[in-house]
Amino acid sequence: MQHSAIVGASAAGVSAAIAMRSHGYDGRITVIDRDPHPPYERPPLSKLADRTLRPIAPPGRFAELDIELRLGIEVHGVDPVSRTLHLDASDSLRVDALLLSTGVAARRLTVPGSSLSHVLVLRDASDAALLADRLSAGGPLVVVGAGFIGLEIAALARERGLDVTVVEVGARPLQNLDERIGLRALELHQDRGVRFVLGRTVERFEGVGAVEEVVLDDGTRIPAATVVVGVGVEPRTELARAIGVRTDGQGIAVDAYGRTDVSWVYAAGDVASQPHPQLVAGPGRIEHWDVALKHGTAVGATMAGHPTAFTETPYVWSDQFGLTFQMFGRPRTTDELVMRPDSTSKSYLGFWLRDEVVVAVCGLDRPRDVGAARRLVQLPVGAHRDALADGGIELRALIKTMTRG
Amino acid sequence: MECEDHVTWTKACGTSDIEKGEGFQLDREHPIALFNVDGEYFAIDDTCTHDESSLADGYVDGDVVECAWHFAKFCIKTGEVLSLPATCPVATYAVKVEGDDVFVDLPD
Numbered sequence: 009m010q011h012s013a014i015v016g017a018s019a020a021g022v023s024a025a026i027a028m029r030s031h032g033y034d035g036r037i038t039v040i041d042r043d044p045h046p047p048y049e050r051p052p053l054s055k056l057a058d059r060t061l062r063p064i065a066p067p068g069r070f071a072e073l074d075i076e077l078r079l080g081i082e083v084h085g086v087d088p089v090s091r092t093l094h095l096d097a098s099d100s101l102r103v104d105a106l107l108l109s110t111g112v113a114a115r116r117l118t119v120p121g122s123s124l125s126h127v128l129v130l131r132d133a134s135d136a137a138l139l140a141d142r143l144s145a146g147g148p149l150v151v152v153g154a155g156f157i158g159l160e161i162a163a164l165a166r167e168r169g170l171d172v173t174v175v176e177v178g179a180r181p182l183q184n185l186d187e188r189i190g191l192r193a194l195e196l197h198q199d200r201g202v203r204f205v206l207g208r209t210v211e212r213f214e215g216v217g218a219v220e221e222v223v224l225d226d227g228t229r230i231p232a233a234t235v236v237v238g239v240g241v242e243p244r245t246e247l248a249r250a251i252g253v254r255t256d257g258q259g260i261a262v263d264a265y266g267r268t269d270v271s272w273v274y275a276a277g278d279v280a281s282q283p284h285p286q287l288v289a290g291p292g293r294i295e296h297w298d299v300a301l302k303h304g305t306a307v308g309a310t311m312a313g314h315p316t317a318f319t320e321t322p323y324v325w326s327d328q329f330g331l332t333f334q335m336f337g338r339p340r341t342t343d344e345l346v347m348r349p350d351s352t353s354k355s356y357l358g359f360w361l362r363d364e365v366v367v368a369v370c371g372l373d374r375p376r377d378v379g380a381a382r383r384l385v386q387l388p389v390g391a392h393r394d395a396l397a398d399g400g401i402e403l404r405a406l407i408k409t410m411t412r413g
Numbered sequence: 414m415e416c417e418d419h420v421t422w423t424k425a426c427g428t429s430d431i432e433k434g435e436g437f438q439l440d441r442e443h444p445i446a447l448f449n450v451d452g453e454y455f456a457i458d459d460t461c462t463h464d465e466s467s468l469a470d471g472y473v474d475g476d477v478v479e480c481a482w483h484f485a486k487f488c489i490k491t492g493e494v495l496s497l498p499a500t501c502p503v504a505t506y507a508v509k510v511e512g513d514d515v516f517v518d519l520p521d
């Protein structure tokens with residue numbers, strides 16, 4: 009019997025396994041993850057203060073689909089000649105096809121004091137459990153990095169009454185989005201009492217055993233009972249490199265179908281460097297939950313013998329202080345952001361234009377509008393450019409006219 | 414509200430309140446979403462089974478509604494869940510139209 013193994017039982021790996029079955033694959037499927045918890049959703053880890061894990065699929069689903077889960081088991085290496093995965097304790101697994109959905113690891117700082125206790129990152133359930141403990145212990149909390157995850161953690165801690173400072177090297181939060189979005193996030197957080205130190209980096213952490221102070225590059229000292237570092241990620245490409253699969257600076261290089269340059273090896277999700285049509289600067293990673301689910305689904309179909317290209321518009325969301333930010337598409341800093349006039353720091357809707365085509369849409373606390381507006385992505389604005397920014401014109405009606413062409 | 418054979422018809426809205434291809438939220442303690450699929454009306458639980466988004470806010474395509482938060486899809490006619498991240502179906506409720514009024518059969 010054909011045997012397919014999937015390393016990584018998260019969004020991409022689980023959706024790929026399910027897709028293989030729904031496309032009629034009747035070989036053996038083994039999904040392996042070093043994380044001991046049944047597959048769970050990662051996004052709630054930075055949004056919910058409790059430790060309940062939300063399952064990706066109901067517990068019985070894997071058995072029903074005859075998908076074998078090997079949890080709490082690490083794949084240490086792969087022998088490319090015999091196609092054998094080396095697991096813990098001299099255990100091994102012969103496979104015919106392999107999907108690497110190994111994701112990314114949170115980047116840690118290397119400045120002095122980085123290994124003190126209570127200097128944390130947040131990527132998986134055990135990180136989240138540690139963070140939950142530390143939030144219960146109280147502040148002050150210092151968050152390093154004002155990306156989505158850093159801002160979500162700051163909001164979560166602030167809502168629990170902790171003293172929170174965010175240190176960010178850039179001039180505003182969410183550096184790679186339009187200034188107006190970053191400044192609105194800044195205003196929202198400052199209104200709720202989060203302090204920001206912008207344009208500064210961490211020089212070192214000080215403390216005896218556990219962190220007590222964060223020292224910045226200008227000598228400023230910030231007291232800290234806990235530090236969370238949210239400064240980006242590194243793709244987990246070790247297994248790919250052990251097999252000799254091509255990687256680029258971003259991750260495991262795949263084609264639109266999730267195939268690597270080694271015929272029996274595929275990659276999906278955060279770890280994949282993919283030639284997505286909306287990555288205009290060339291192949292790269294897209295690190296969003298919905299993308300990992302859909303990429304996994306497409307690559308799973310490919311592995312089951314139904315080659316499926318992944319071209320869907322990337323979607324990301326982030327929840328802060330009870331407000332949901334949503335974005336469709338991949339805007340570049342050179343794209344023009346047109347905001348609807350009824351925008352505030354707590355509610356807005358915007359469209360990015362590139363060469364008079366809508367390339368991305370975002371909104372804060374406007375799920376209904378964003379859901380409708382996403383239909384405009386990839387459409388030319390034509391004569392409607394001014395109407396986009398005109399509050400007098402009802403949005404849904406405008407969208408209907410534009411999508412009709 | 415009137416009763417006939419354990420059916421409790423509650424007036425939800427007028428037919429003109431539910432445009433084709435749009436959802437209507439019946440705001441009550443347990444909110445209900447009503448849809449107009451090609452002139453036929455359907456009612457399902459409004460709260461997505463994945464998290465807490467309102468399905469009436471979702472995007473309607475034929476008889477499928479796509480949740481506005483993380484895009485779980487549900488069949489409007491059967492409540493069946495059609496795509497991750499949701500894994501549980503939503504409840505459906507009988508609907509009848511009398512004149513310009515839409516009634517839903519709701520448990521008390």
Ligand SMILES: Cc1cc2nc3c(=O)[nH]c(=O)nc-3n(C[C@H](O)[C@H](O)[C@H](O)COP(=O)(O)OP(=O)(O)OC[C@H]3O[C@@H](n4cnc5c(N)ncnc54)[C@H](O)[C@@H]3O)c2cc1C
Binds near residue numbers: 015019053109130327
């Ligand atoms: C705290 C947090 C909040 C987030 N919030 C959002 C959000 O709001 N919206 C959004 O769109 N995205 C969000 N993301 C991003 C989203 O979670 C990722 O895009 C998604 O998890 C990628 O899925 P994946 O399956 O590709 O990889 P991952 O989820 O990273 O899973 C990879 C898995 O592979 C396993 N693995 C790796 N190597 C090995 C090995 N050698 N042996 C065994 N197992 C191995 C790991 O244990 C891991 O479980 C968030 C991420 C985090 C960390």
Ligand code: FES
Binds near residue numbers: 461464465482485498
């Ligand atoms: S709340 Fe509906 S998909 Fe998440």
